[in-house]
Amino acid sequence: MLNFKQNIRGNVALGINPVGLKQEVLNQINYVKNKGTYEGPKKVLIIGASSSYGLATRINLAFGAGADTIGVSFEKGPKNEKNLGTAGWYNNIAFKEAAEKEGLIAKNFVQDAFSHESKQEVIDYIKNEFGGKVDLVVYSLASGRRTDPDTKETYTSSIKAIGEPVVGPNINMQNEAFYTETLDPATDQEIHDTVKVMGGEDWELWMKALKEADVLADGVLTTNYSYLGTELNRPYYGGGTLGRAKADCDDKAENINELLADINGKALIVVATAVTTKASSVIPFFPVYCIGLYKVMEEKGTHETPIMHQDRIYRDMIYGNNPEYDETGRLRPDSWELDSDTQAKTKELILKLNEGNFNTDLTAYNLFYKEFSNLSGFMVDGYVEQDITIDELKALKY
Numbered sequence: 001m002l003n004f005k006q007n008i009r010g011n012v013a014l015g016i017n018p019v020g021l022k023q024e025v026l027n028q029i030n031y032v033k034n035k036g037t038y039e040g041p042k043k044v045l046i047i048g049a050s051s052s053y054g055l056a057t058r059i060n061l062a063f064g065a066g067a068d069t070i071g072v073s074f075e076k077g078p079k080n081e082k083n084l085g086t087a088g089w090y091n092n093i094a095f096k097e098a099a100e101k102e103g104l105i106a107k108n109f110v111q112d113a114f115s116h117e118s119k120q121e122v123i124d125y126i127k128n129e130f131g132g133k134v135d136l137v138v139y140s141l142a143s144g145r146r147t148d149p150d151t152k153e154t155y156t157s158s159i160k161a162i163g164e165p166v167v168g169p170n171i172n173m174q175n176e177a178f179y180t181e182t183l184d185p186a187t188d189q190e191i192h193d194t195v196k197v198m199g200g201e202d203w204e205l206w207m208k209a210l211k212e213a214d215v216l217a218d219g220v221l222t223t224n225y226s227y228l229g230t231e232l233n234r235p236y237y238g239g240g241t242l243g244r245a246k247a248d249c250d251d252k253a254e255n256i257n258e259l260l261a262d263i264n265g266k267a268l269i270v271v272a273t274a275v276t277t278k279a280s281s282v283i284p285f286f287p288v289y290c291i292g293l294y295k296v297m298e299e300k301g302t303h304e305t306p307i308m309h310q311d312r313i314y315r316d317m318i319y320g321n322n323p324e325y326d327e328t329g330r331l332r333p334d335s336w337e338l339d340s341d342t343q344a345k346t347k348e349l350i351l352k353l354n355e356g357n358f359n360t361d362l363t364a365y366n367l368f369y370k371e372f373s374n375l376s377g378f379m380v381d382g383y384v385e386q387d388i389t390i391d392e393l394k395a396l397k398y
């Protein structure tokens, strides 16, 4: 029997529990099913589909709108008892199994989405086995590296400030510590490289390839998740390298809108709320913002996990009656986070934090830690221990 052990280095989770991951996917499916069905897209491609926002989107569209889905992700399967692979690997498997039980198509491509070959394989599949067209393309990729498919040069993204260094509090979940961190300003090269990795270039390449291959339905929609935040995190997020990458996505949305005009298509930037994910846990200072923000939002009844947020985005906003757009046409489900009273209370709370109180009931540290653990299959509601061997894990197919 395998012994699943939670193993955290800094704010990076190393150990996983595949049984817990499956339960977590089932919990998200139940959340959507309990809300009932809605009219939405029927053929969906999700790029970055195996965890957090991409996975939640896929679960929502499949179990809420009855969509067939193609998911592209970059994950690793089990090798031996010490190396069980990555969480997203098991999320893909659990999703597929549940979706197929409902008679839905759930195709997984586990490969580098940045390459031309990946795009071609997905296009061939859409043409030959997926009915020929997709009506929604969701771009939810988060990566630290990208190899340019033409030059083959590999770029690495940096999470850094721009101009001035930023000094502020951060937490380390491995040691349950609260400490002061300094974030250096990025060089021009680092800014450029971060935009190459996390900006909109690959999104635009995907949309061009899909359009050229004629696999986009008339009226196709493509969404891309952005984050703007507030004055509380602007110095290291919106005003830093990641903010530049997100601004590049805004620019690329305009290009894509032109590209899709003749098929009545649309590119939509969705400014999503702050949530606990593999990517967001390693953004310096961001966990401190989250433990303050979540506490305030919990008290107001507005705190959301990725599945709750994505359900609201697609069911209530995009395919429902309550979309909120800003003056540049971006969808703004982040309005609950940006609410002025929520922000004022979060600021007041964060300013009170120190080593002695950051992990007490004053904040949502315990909630953040639980949500972080859930991403690896630990502390999952409804979890039941199971005897499972490495051979059984290896036999699971995505």
Ligand code: NAI
Binding pocket: 047, 048, 049, 050, 051, 052, 053, 054, 072, 073, 074, 075, 088, 111, 112, 113, 114, 140, 141, 142, 143, 225, 226, 227, 271, 272, 273, 274, 275, 276, 277, 278, 279, 280
């Ligand atoms: P995540 O790290 O949980 O998921 C990233 C996904 O991208 C995974 O499915 C992974 O397999 C896939 N991926 C990474 N590299 C790949 C590659 N080379 N080829 C194929 N797939 C690859 O990320 P998260 O946090 O869900 O972020 C998704 C998007 O949402 C990002 O654009 C992020 O900036 C945005 N966002 C996140 C917020 C947050 O608080 N976490 C807030 C608002 C927006």
